[in-house]
Amino acid sequence: MAVDAKLIAERRTEFGKGAARRIRRTDRIPAVLYGHGQDPIHLTLEGHATMMALKTSNALLEIENPDATKNELAIAREVQVNPVTRHIEHVDLIIVKRGEKIEVDIPIHVDGEAAPGTIVSVDNQTLLVSAEATHIPEYFEVSVEGREVGDHLYAADVTLPKGVELIADPEMLIVNISAELSEEQLEAELESEAVDEEVAAATGAESDEDAEAGTEDAEGDSDEEKSED
Structure with a gap:
């Protein structure tokens, strides 16, 4: 998996709600980078570039870290979004290494048309799996083509790429086909x-x-x- 985006970070030197608002007014986003036994580093990231990068689920980011001799690979573990403006307010980044496996929630995309007179209900929008940090699937595709009333698709029915392991309960319901x-x-x-x-x-x-x-x-x-x- 290639790096989805490179983000230039700056060291954050002021804290508090007022400081965070001032940072966001300069089109930057408060963030914290941590993992692999490293002390958390408080940073700010480019606002627009970060927003665009995080449009991709589980995007692999290259962070130009001012406190390291080399750039770090990271994924966003938590993203806080303003419920009104929908602007990103804070990002938690976790450092990842090539070759290591991490647990991630992968979005599920439902494809196809079920049989006439049916309703397709998606009970779970994501699936928790373990995947190599630099080869995280963007999404899993589940087909409901021709499915009849009473059909169910469970976590165990989702086809996983090589090297990806299911962590969620295999009997977790993903899709339910019911009568219209x-x-x-x-x-x-x-x-x-x-x-x-x-x-x-x-x-x-x-x-x-x-x-x-x-x-x-x-x-x-x-x-x-x-x-x-």
Whole structure:
């Protein structure tokens, strides 16, 4: 597996939320690099280049590390993304070496068309495997072509490349093929959900009334106690 991107790192010298905001305003991203017994190194990475590199799942990155005599190979172990702006706010990088195996979650892509009148449900979007650090698959492809109602695909059914070992439970459900609901069934399900919502709302209202009544009783008791005093 070739390196997906080379990122130029700079040593991070200031910390805290305010410092992180200032770093991001300069189109850089706070990051930490660790692994192989090395003390964590706090860095900043190029904002746009990092964002583009991490579009590839489990991208192999070459980090130009200012505290090392050579560049480090790394993958992103955790990426924090702002839920509103979708900008990357922080990246945890783990150092990897050629030849070593690491555990990674690999995305699953579902391909093909199941039989008419079926619904394809993907129960798990990723599969945990052990793979050579510099030969991590980008994704696993699972075909549902012609699959009938009642068919299931499990982790053990996913074809793995040579050298990749399954870590997830072999019986973990990946894809479930079920029957498409008829209009009558869909209407009945919607009606049932509406009834459940009405019951929940009524139950909530009763609980609120009970709580208010309890408060009034407590206040009444308190007034009586004061009058007795």
